[in-house]
Amino acid sequence: MISKPTIPVPSKKILVVEDDEAIRETIVQHLQIDNFFVVQAGDGEQALKALEHFSPDLILSDINMPRKDGITFFKDVRKHPQWAAIPFLFLTSDNSPTIIRLARELGVEDHLTKPIKHQELTNTINARLLRATEVEVAHIGQAYLETVAVLANAIEGRDNYTRGHVDRVTKIAMWMAQELRWPEDQMRTLEFGARLHDIGKVIVPDHILNKKGKLNEAEWELMKQHPVAGEKILMGISHLHAVRPYVLYHHERWDGCGYPEGLKQREIPLEARLLSIIDVYDALTTERPYHPPRPHEEVLKFLELNAGKHFDPDLVLVFHKVMQMRTQSAH
């Protein structure tokens, strides 16, 4: 009885390139049993011709073949942009380290040594196909994030006074996260959280956003809804769920007097406590409709005075340290 593949990937298309007909037939039979759609070629030249009409999900190729050998075939495949991402496995009877090293240097993902065992063939192919799918999903995720970042920039562009705000806030937030030794995935979320934190301002009309002087009560009420509005926008995108704390809670205050939920101290997610310091720092040091820019030192003092009131006191210390380090290294 043939055991089932560990990760079944039905109806994927495989191109098998092998000059030895008996070996090729065995491989094709194995793959057909596993429900793969297989196209065969006897050498590299035939395989290149096949590729003109057939887009495989994976190529399995012998190395030593007449006319065009496996290495030359692999190089030809990688020259074509539309074929460059197809996973490629070598079949080799020569298990010498030299050939394996050469294949690896060329970027071949894996190899199988003849005689091929059915289970090993299945497992190796499924592992490669799964990896290719993961890479594809990651690319789609990246595309999502880029799309939303474009939207965030468009929103920022409406507000004459905050141009550059998002870039500056993101830069300082990354410095702080480095100082706090956040892991890489948390840093990545931070970057998008910092970029997108004010995305909910899409609900605030231009005349309120750019109003000189104080907002009236109704305008202020609308402005205060931007964290909740932002959360609603982003929660529709599964890739962005992790940025929720930045978007929803960046206007909460340590003393519980912030909005939208009036959370206190460590009830406020760490991400939002960190972002709120930088957000306020940047707002105060740059020109706004309602105030001129205030000097760096003066704003640092303001943050210290408000440590334990508006801001997390520990994070204000970290902010201070990071700003001192970075401004010193800039001179």
Ligand SMILES: [Fe+2]
């Ligand atoms: Fe905000």
